[in-house]
Amino acid sequence: MNMFVVIGLGRFGSSVAMELSDLGHQVLAIDTDEAMVQRMADKVTQAVVADCRDQEVLRSLGVKNADCGVVAFGNDIGNSALITLNLKELGIPRIICKARDHSHEELLLRIGADKVVFPERQSGRWLARTLDKREILSYVELSERYGIVKIQVPDSWENKTLRELDIRSKYKVNIVAIQSADGGLQTVPDPGYRFRPGDLVFTLGKNESNERLIMG
Template structure:
């Protein structure tokens, strides 16, 4: 059975999720309190509804608890976002992903039971900053407040050296979980593996350790 999604809040972030889910042939209900925004997505979403999601009776009437995953993408209104998330969890929605405006908002969303909290602007900002600041960092993915995964390109400094020789784990507390070499992905690489120029290291670690390693590689 196909999963059914709801996206609440049709700003830039919520709207892009609706478009992407539609492109993936998923059933998606799009909800916003602004009629113009709802009309914009009436041909893209499976259903597009004008509704006040802070009203529990309205949410019940939409049968919201029958959906597999609800994404709360409400923009600036932190109160509406928080109330909507709370109602969704009280109604028994299985999975709720909520967009946080800031760290304080994220703490509230976590406390009231949001299953996943995302910081799209901050996360994208971090990824861009890492990509811009370091020619070797290709991608940066935040796993939690303190841990991330990064993809780093192997430059001349590391090429021709083995993993055991570099001992990045002992020196920086970072784990290399995979190496991309051309189209091949080597998971849990052998410690004796010798790095080649343009290999891509996929590494996981504490943000402080990753930053320390990035700085070292930049010099």
């Protein structure tokens, strides 16, 4: 279980916060809008009304103890940049930011963001699952629409073959490699391979197709 701080509780931020909480993590959710905070009060570990542009406010909330910070609003470039800087100066190990365009993305990366996301490409639930190390081990973006995801084999796949699961037809993704529990690697997977606990699977597809597979 990790501790996450999610700043900005619009549709995207709320989705990230709730999914992380559902996955068993501690979540501190922050916004300046009291109504938004109230809606999240019983869905996360703690929901607080606060102005995150003030570093001392963040410090007083114990944000420096977080394993990851998510700056989940992007309409005001100046404010998102300032909050990102505050999190960086507080020593947050990983900072994920929402951006509205590529210029905004470049600025956030320059000042210390570890990853920048565009909500029109990635849902809040998808980002939360990506941050949850138990489920998605890594994600490589190949283009705006395509990526490769490395996941632990789902329980429902165990003792079934690649042919039986028919993943390509069902989810519109390709299994490009399988790393078996004993360390062996298949880069051209055999359709008759039977999945075992501990296997790792690499899938290639559109972001929405990879997301659909992960969400089950």
